[in-house]
Amino acid sequence: MGRQQLHIFFFPMLAHGHMLPILDMAKAFSSRAVTSTIITTHLHVPMFQKAIQNSVDISVRGITFPAAASGLPEGIESVEMVKSEEMFAKFFLGTTKLRGELENLLEELRPDCLVADMFFPWASDAAAKFDIPRLIFHGTSTFAMSVGESLRRNRPFDGVSSDSEPFIVPELPHEIKMTRGQVSLFDRKKHEVETEFSKLFKDVKASDSNCYGLINNSFYEMEPDYVEYYTKKLGRRTWHVGPLMLCNNDADGEKAERGKKSTIDEDDVIQWLDSKPQNSVVYVCFGSVSIMTRAQLQEIARGLESSGQDFIWVIRKCVDEEDSEKWFPKGFEDRIKANGKGLIVNGWAPQILILNHESVGAFVTHCGWNSTLESVSSGVPMITWPMFAEQFLNEKLLTDVLKIGVAVGATQWSRVSVEVLKGEKLAEAVARVMVGDEAVAIRARAKEMKDSARAAVEEGGSSFNDLDSLIRELSAYR
Ligand code: UDP
Numbered sequence: 001m002g003r004q005q006l007h008i009f010f011f012p013m014l015a016h017g018h019m020l021p022i023l024d025m026a027k028a029f030s031s032r033a034v035t036s037t038i039i040t041t042h043l044h045v046p047m048f049q050k051a052i053q054n055s056v057d058i059s060v061r062g063i064t065f066p067a068a069a070s071g072l073p074e075g076i077e078s079v080e081m082v083k084s085e086e087m088f089a090k091f092f093l094g095t096t097k098l099r100g101e102l103e104n105l106l107e108e109l110r111p112d113c114l115v116a117d118m119f120f121p122w123a124s125d126a127a128a129k130f131d132i133p134r135l136i137f138h139g140t141s142t143f144a145m146s147v148g149e150s151l152r153r154n155r156p157f158d159g160v161s162s163d164s165e166p167f168i169v170p171e172l173p174h175e176i177k178m179t180r181g182q183v184s185l186f187d188r189k190k191h192e193v194e195t196e197f198s199k200l201f202k203d204v205k206a207s208d209s210n211c212y213g214l215i216n217n218s219f220y221e222m223e224p225d226y227v228e229y230y231t232k233k234l235g236r237r238t239w240h241v242g243p244l245m246l247c248n249n250d251a252d253g254e255k256a257e258r259g260k261k262s263t264i265d266e267d268d269v270i271q272w273l274d275s276k277p278q279n280s281v282v283y284v285c286f287g288s289v290s291i292m293t294r295a296q297l298q299e300i301a302r303g304l305e306s307s308g309q310d311f312i313w314v315i316r317k318c319v320d321e322e323d324s325e326k327w328f329p330k331g332f333e334d335r336i337k338a339n340g341k342g343l344i345v346n347g348w349a350p351q352i353l354i355l356n357h358e359s360v361g362a363f364v365t366h367c368g369w370n371s372t373l374e375s376v377s378s379g380v381p382m383i384t385w386p387m388f389a390e391q392f393l394n395e396k397l398l399t400d401v402l403k404i405g406v407a408v409g410a411t412q413w414s415r416v417s418v419e420v421l422k423g424e425k426l427a428e429a430v431a432r433v434m435v436g437d438e439a440v441a442i443r444a445r446a447k448e449m450k451d452s453a454r455a456a457v458e459e460g461g462s463s464f465n466d467l468d469s470l471i472r473e474l475s476a477y478r
Pocket of ligand 1: 258286287342
């Protein structure tokens with residue numbers, strides 16, 4: 001009714017790894033004169049409000065997460081707060097109860113499109129009720145989506161005799177080898193008795209082929225074979241508009257506080273990094289959801305110390321949260337303080353700020369897709385240590401296809417670390433990425449990838465153009 005601007009609803013999963021790229025996406029759309037409304041639960045409203053205060057075209061609407069009605073303690077409203085697998089299922093099922101309030105908002109505000117997270121398969125029906133297209137946001141690589149499809153369809157891991165015997169994932173543009181232990185437990189399960197939770201996950205996988213299309217936080221030049229594979233071979237409509245964090249013109253201001261307040265003073269981190277030579281520091285962080293046991297943390301401490309490199313290490317609480325400070329190897333903290341080799345961040349670090357500093361030479365990462373893209377966008381080579389979700393698949397893209405990462409050698413898919421990788425393995429991987437001819441070649445490739453990432457979002461770049469064509473199509477649909 002006379003409304004000129006396209007209006008899009010963005011509805012991310014309640015996890016930093018999903019909310020942050022959606023925030024960037026809303027900003028990318030608003031830079032092209034599109035009105036955005038971000039839908040989230042009340043706990044997360046202030047975080048979004050703070051981040052959009054300079055954006056007139058973006059607003060936030062809060063809805064209520066039904067924690068108690070989902071059998072969860074009051075206040076649990078984010079994947080990061082979920083500690084046990086049982087709570088995990090309750091949490092994901094709880095999100096299905098958000099549908100009523102989402103539909104009320106669709107009714108009230110009548111947007112032209114709904115971009116909803118992959119974990120909300122029911123959002124397609126909600127959008128259909130209001131006759132608007134529903135786009136899916138996965139928040140991962142097109143490579144991981146392609147490998148995941150092949151794994152589920154072909155089940156090549158059924159033919160191996162152990163969790164450590166390698167198999168080749170069939171039908172892909174590259175020869176990708178994996179082991180059964182690295183395959184997601186959800187994909188490994190067979191003939192399971194259907195539960196509400198397993199049905200939800202089945203619907204998640206099915207919804208890719210019955211939605212309007214997918215909007216991916218990735219860029220064509222990073223994974224051209226898989227963009228072709230996913231769109232042409234699997235026949236899905238996809239727009240690649242990333243790295244979204246580079247489309248967010250406010251990102252500089254937000255770099256220091258992305259999603260959460262850092263538990264370390266940004267000036268202190270920068271000062272510490274300023275005192276180090278170029279490409280000399282190893283940054284270690286495993287994202288916001290995975291959990292390391294103390295035994296594993298001890299080995300990481302040993303590995304970092306024996307690598308001889310300077311490091312910044314972000315530590316989230318371990319499973320055994322009591323006396324969490326006491327697990328460091330004897331004298332470790334005193335030594336790294338005295339010789340200035342390491343900086344420990346207990347909690348949340350200003351990751352983008354750190355990755356963009358010229359002293360940072362490598363990133364030990366769990367291969368969460370946001371961390372991966374942030375590293376790529378900063379030209380920082382990676383030491384890959386995947387834990388769960390689709391992280392083992394992202395690892396293969398980095399180590400086997402793009403060759404901008406070296407694997408530590410993780411073999412077991414699990415949110416809470418179940419294997420204890422020896423410190424020596426970490427030290428070896430650090431050496432490969434930091435010193436010698438192999439390191440020089442990896443760094444050169446990482447730098448090229450950074451340049452392509454930045455070019456993709458510039459005017460005329462592949463992601464810039466894809467976003468344009470999506471906006472044109474949605475405007476025409478309206
Ligand atoms: N992050 C951060 N500081 C931290 C840990 C994480 O800023 O100490 C940010 C990181 O930059 C990334 C996001 O949180 O944008 C984590 O997303 P990712 O997909 O890498 O992993 P997840 O947390 O979803 O496993």
